[in-house]
Amino acid sequence: MTDVQRGTEQASWRTLPGFTTVRTYQPRWLSRDLVAGLVLTTLLVPQGMAYAELAGLPPITGLYTTVLALLGYAVFGPSRVLVLGPDSSLGPMIAATVIPLVTANGDPGRAVAYASMLALMVGAITVLAGIFRLGFVADLLSKPTQLGYMNGLALTILVGQLPKLFGFSVDADNFLDEAAGFFRGLVDGDTVGPALAVGVGSLILILLFQRILPRVPGVLVAVVLAIGCVTLFDLPERGVDVVGPMPEGLPPFVIPSVPLEDFGLLLAGALGIALVSLTDTISTASVFAARRGEEVSADREMVAVGAASIAAGLFQGFPVSTSGSRTAVAAQNGAKTQVTGLVGALAIAALLVFAPGLLRNLPQPTLAAVVIAASLSLADLPGLRRLGRQRRSDFVLALAAFLGVALLGVLPGIGIAVGLSILVVFNRAWRPHxxxxxxxxxxxxxxxxxxxxxxxxxxxxxxxxxxxxxxxxxxxxxxxxxxxxxxxxxxxxxxxxxxxxxxxxxxxxxxxxxxxxxxxxxxxxxxxxxxxxxxxxxxxxxxxxxxxxxxxxxxxxxxxxxxxxxxxxxxxxxxxxxxxxxxx
CATH class of the missing domain: 3.30.750.24 (STAS domain)
Known part of the structure; x- marks a missing residue:
């Protein structure tokens, strides 16, 4: 092999880290990656479906997105253990971007097309940012504003999922209307008892396993028991909504098409989603890289996350991000390489091809419980209290970001958070010590x-x-x-x-x-x-x-x-x- 050929090959390995994994893979790692991948799948399936509904999309699109995100990151991702997929922090932002563009009582297929186009736009923005070494944009969200934003997001998600947990629905466009609609439904007696029992029971199980037996996938336990209850007690006849039949087979390759006049609104949402996705990914990658004694390349992570979103967008998926909880599950169960993600992708693909009806009796209140549990993990009230003790100005910034998300909406909230972070930098340079x-x-x-x-x-x-x-x-x-x-x-x-x-x-x-x-x-x-x-x-x-x-x-x-x-x-x-x- 000539020096030129060798240099070209090395450049390919740097651009496509998946090639390096194949070239350097050791057989003794396979058993650990298999076990970690199968355990991870038990978390990926219900969370993927739940986060798809959080984004206002059919549950099946969450599984499509999960498969393509895992495959895309396995090829382009520099981290050995990072797990990408649908994310609770992106769900409300996707919904806030897509739902206003879809007509009332709109066609789910149209919503999927908008979400897929959004994924392509987010992916393109992220890849270009990585190519041009713009990893520093993740710093536009300071820690206080990010803390306030995430707490506001947690509250918004929680309130938005409460009606589903109680077995009814609310037609609302913002946090205040959702809260008012929920309390109005309680007063009017819209609560479905069996749905509430299944939802609250699922939530308690998930939280208990997270606290007492974190290595056991509590989400899987809750899902299996909830499906058993639906089948045993015929809960759909008692007013409990279930996921219902899902399409059989793998998603088709589709280039989404949306009206040209809607691109401006999609672009605004894509910029906010890309910023949040990158901030989550780089911070999570840094934490797990430090544990393994590795270095993080923000620019390479941006390219990899963008590639994962593009892959999802071409197969009826939506934008993706890194999940700290799923990455932790993979690491705790011995994951050595991105083969763990490939195992998870293949397991979900097998489910779609050979057993698509396995999840048709999954109750909607259980999906709501999965999302609520994720929202609670986003919240950090002790962090807010610590800011209040340590630096009052940072606490005020966090509170402003929190109120921006809660009162004005997710997309305006992220705009406020970024604006406040930039204002802080400017103010400290404007009036230095x-x-x-x-x-x-x-x-x-x-x-x-x-x-x-x-x-x-x-x-x-x-x-x-x-x-x-x-x-x-x-x-x-x-x-x-x-x-x-x-x-x-x-x-x-x-x-x-x-x-x-x-x-x-x-x-x-x-x-x-x-x-x-x-x-x-x-x-x-x-x-x-x-x-x-x-x-x-x-x-x-x-x-x-x-x-x-x-x-x-x-x-x-x-x-x-x-x-x-x-x-x-x-x-x-x-x-x-x-x-x-x-x-x-």
Whole structure:
């Protein structure tokens, strides 16, 4: 094999990690992957069906989506254990995008077409983002806003599934209407007793197994017992809705077709879904990679998740994401490679081909219980309380994201969460921490006077630190603080900027610096810089500020600048804290 051929082969393995799995697979792993895959299947089937209904789609599409997502990630996915498929956090977003485009009492086939097109769009966005190395977009959801969003999503899912758990339905478009409709149904006596018994019993079983026997698939136990109760007690005759007959066989290859005028709304939903899917995937992949001593490539994960969504969209599926709970089940049961996912996909395919009627008696309240259990896992109330104790501003952000999802809807909620995260970044750069530095006898170096009162000072010298890049939004703040320090009594001779935290200076800030230096010079005050990074210094040269800010105004360290000040003025250190501080 030539070097070119070898390089081409290695590139293929990097692009398609599934090839690497086949090439390096060890026979001793097979038994573990088989067991983990079969155990995983018992969770994938009911969750796939439940999350499809959560997305407003027929239950069978959840199984189609699961199969294609597992196959797609097995070929393109870099993680050995990550499990992709329908997800509870994406279900409401898919429903919020698709349902308004489908006519009232709409055709399920039309809803599937919209969802499949949505999957293709999400997949394309995600793959392109990975190719162009845009993995950082997952950081657009800060931890507080993500926490608030997920808690709001959990509440929305819970309230939306309560009517089904109680055996009736509610016609509502938002959280408040769903809550009002549910309580109205309770008051009007719409509850179906047998349905409530099956639903609550299923939910209790799932939660008990999660807490007491986490290695046992409680969802499977609940599903088997619920189907047994339906068959034994003829519950459909008592008003309990069941899944009913499902199509036989594997899904056909279909390129979905939707009206051109609906693409704008689909694109808006696809962007939000892609962001949430990527955030979930990268965070989950990071957790499990750390446990295995592996590194995560956000860009490769994006390509893999996008490929899985595209595969699902071509076979009547919908967008997918990573599931932490299903990945944990695979890992706990000894999964070694993505062969685990292939086993799960083949097992579900066999179910569709050879035993499609096996799940026809699965009661809808049990599916509601599966979704409610998933929603409870999304909620993190202790996390909100911790934010309230640790940082009030982060708690307010989380609360705003929570209320955005709960009161305005899932898609507006994700928009609010992203907007708040960006606003936080901008606000912290706009109004960064600023400090006057001083020297204490018990500490080496120069420190913020707010936290370390100075015991000595150099008369006429102010050491000022600005903890952010200088750009158009905060240039005025920098200028105003320097001018205020220059106006203090006694007037300083030098204002020394401890510039190590200033990682960039844009043209607006550069113009401000030029005007500021000239204005201070007219007052007999010298503005100098210490520890300015070389790239930022070169940028200032590029801005042609060398005639205004002289080379002698830059020092390698604060200490060198202080020694230069002493040599220039003859000043010596004196007892006392001095009189300069950041103005209010």
């Amino acid at each position: 600023q400090a006057v530095l001083g020297r204490s006898e018990d500490l080496a170096g120069y420190h913020d006077l707010t936290f370390h009162p100075a015991t000595t000072h150099l008369p006429g010298l102010v050491i000022y630190r600005f903890d952010a890049p200088l750009f158009f939004a905060n240039a005025r703040s920098f200028r105003d603080q320097v001018r205020a320090l220059a106006a203090a009594e006694p007037r300083p001779a030098w204002i020394l900027v401890a510039a190590e935290p200033i990682t960039d200076i844009d043209t607006t800030a550069a113009d401000m610096l030029g005007d500021l230096v000239r204005g201070l010079h007219e007052q007999g005050i010298r503005l100098v810089f210490a520890e300015l990074k070389d790239p930022v210094r070169r940028r200032l040269d590029h801005y042609e500020l060398t005639d205004t800010i002289k080379p002698g105004d830059f020092f390698e360290t604060i200490r060198m600048a202080v020694e230069a000040y002493q040599a220039s003025t003859g000043r010596t250190w004196e007892r006392g804290p001095g009189s300069y501080e950041i103005p209010d």
